[in-house]
Amino acid sequence: MSSSARFELFSYWRTSATYRVRVALNLKGIAVQETNVDLDAGEQRGEAFLKINPMGAIPALIDHGPGASPLPLTQSLPILEFLDELYPTPALLPQGAHARARVRSLAAMLAGDTHPLITPRVRKYLTGTGGFDDAAWRAWQIQWFSTGLRALEQRLAQEPETGDFCHGDSVTMADICLASIIVVMRVFRIEVEGIPTVMRIMARCEQMEAFAKADPRWQAGAPSA
Ligand SMILES: N[C@@H](CCC(=O)N[C@@H](CS)C(=O)NCC(=O)O)C(=O)O
CATH class of the missing domain: 3.40.30.10 (Glutaredoxin)
Incomplete structure (x- = not known):
């Protein structure tokens, strides 16, 4: 290096x-x-x-x-x-054991239960061994993005700990995971309807330079970079 x-x-x-x-x-x-x-x-x-x-x-x-x-x-x-x-x-985690567990749980819904299903290795298997064509792969992506984000929306909309961000009014790793799913959906031109709280928090994150600078579009090697 x-x-x-x-x-x-x-x-x-x-x-x-x-x-x-x-x-x-x-x-x-x-x-x-x-x-x-x-x-x-x-x-x-x-x-x-x-x-x-x-x-x-x-x-x-x-x-x-x-x-x-x-x-x-x-x-x-x-x-x-x-x-x-x-x-x-x-800090990327809040104070207090319950609050920290909540943030880790929201983060894991996306990083653990959603994102791994749409990775290149899964695509390689499904479109090779699994017999998926492009349309079936796209339907698969939409299915698992929607499942994860709608479950997240339900929690964020119902749980009183939600604030400007996923947990209160400060950024945590839950917001980072939320944004990480939305930015990659944009790369694949996929939209999920009916997630207003998720999209409100995404807009709030994108007001911050740390998120804006990390956007895939501005990274070395991106088609427009
Ligand atoms: N759970 C891992 C997931 C890592 C992962 O799957 N990364 C993707 C890129 S977002 C990758 O490198 N995929 C390669 C592949 O699937 O072949 C993490 O959060 O770091």
């Missing part, structure tokens, strides 16, 4: 999980050197990258700081928690 940045992020312009890490780094003002892994060319399944993450998925984060472990960190939510522990301000 040639840059003097402490962190190296293995990334690709349009990925949802990498976007989460980008937003967290931006919120905390942490410099990063990005190393491109071309998902469309299948680089995530190449021998070199599988040494970094045997799961063949990004993000992966390496801490090149003095005395830091050289082992790459993977999985966006543990990476967010790692950054939050190293750089506590602004």
Whole structure:
């Protein structure tokens, strides 16, 4: 890595999980050197990258700081928690055990139960072995984006802890996950109807530079960049 940045992020312009890490780094003002892994060319399944993450998925984060472990960190939510522990301000989790569990639960609905279903590896399997054509794949994407976001909408609309953001009036990792799904839906030109609270919070997030700068459209390698 040639840059003097402490962190190296293995990334690709349009990925949802990498976007989460980008937003967290931006919120905390942490410099990063990005190393491109071309998902469309299948680089995530190449021998070199599988040494970094045997799961063949990004993000992966390496801490090149003095005395830091050289082992790459993977999985966006543990990476967010790692950054939050190293750089506590602004906090990505609220105070209080119940509040923290709520935020982690909202985040997991999207990062754990929604996003993995629409990843390139699932697409590769369904359109190869599974016999899906493009229309069936698109219907699949719409099905799982809708299921996750409508369940999230129901919770956000009903639970009194919801504020300007998913939890109160400060950004948490739940907002980062919410935005990470909407930005990637835009890349695929998919819209889900009937999620007004989700879209209100998305608009609020996008007023913040940390989110705006992380948008897939502005990343190196994006079609318009
Ligand atoms: N649960 C993981 C998901 C990682 C993941 O699936 N990343 C996608 C990009 S958003 C990927 O690299 N996919 C490669 C593939 O599916 O082949 C996380 O949150 O980091």
